[in-house]
């Protein structure tokens with residue numbers, strides 16, 4: 001896995017492959033399989049059954065720009081289509097460790113951005129060309145609500161940090177399930193058991 005670049009980072013062109021979601025030049029690539037997502041889905045039995053094939057749920061390809069104060073790292077996340085107990089494939093979700101915003105740009109597929117500040121859940125539909133803005137102090141999770149891979153570009157301050165504990169403690173306000181008329185948002189429940 002190529003590491004983030006060492007500062008000072010030169011001006012650079014970053015290309016991406018719209019078939020693989022890979023970046024060039026490449027930084028770290030994060031792959032999350034079903035077995036990495038313990039406690040994420042509401043239906044624990046359905047998650048346990050999905051461990052048998054242990055498919056990749058999403059990948060995050062980063063450019064070499066380092067996660068350091070003053071820098072603006074970029075990543076491309078690809079969430080593969082699928083559901084666990086009717087709940088759409090999604091990222092773990094996190095709050096930034098420091099009060100920093102973030103911008104997403106939808107590249108392909110159909111998705112959504114679930115945001116939660118501890119009181120108010122928000123849902124932003126994402127399609128190719130959509131810009132989703134995440135203000136500071138809002139936890140965020142991305143969801144693939146379609147039948148194709150959902151892919152988005154993220155740009156964020158390098159000292160944002162990832163606080164997964166906040167989401168484990170507070171939840172995300174809603175969960176996103178497949179419904180007959182499209183994605184169905186239901187009140188968040190912590191996984192039982």
Ligand SMILES: O=P(O)(O)OC[C@H]1O[C@H](O)[C@H](O)[C@@H](O)[C@@H]1O
Pocket residue numbers: 060075076077091092093094140141154155156162
């Ligand atoms: O870290 P997760 O909550 O699993 O989300 C996956 C990724 O989504 C976006 O691309 C963010 O910019 C990344 O920093 C994050 O790692």
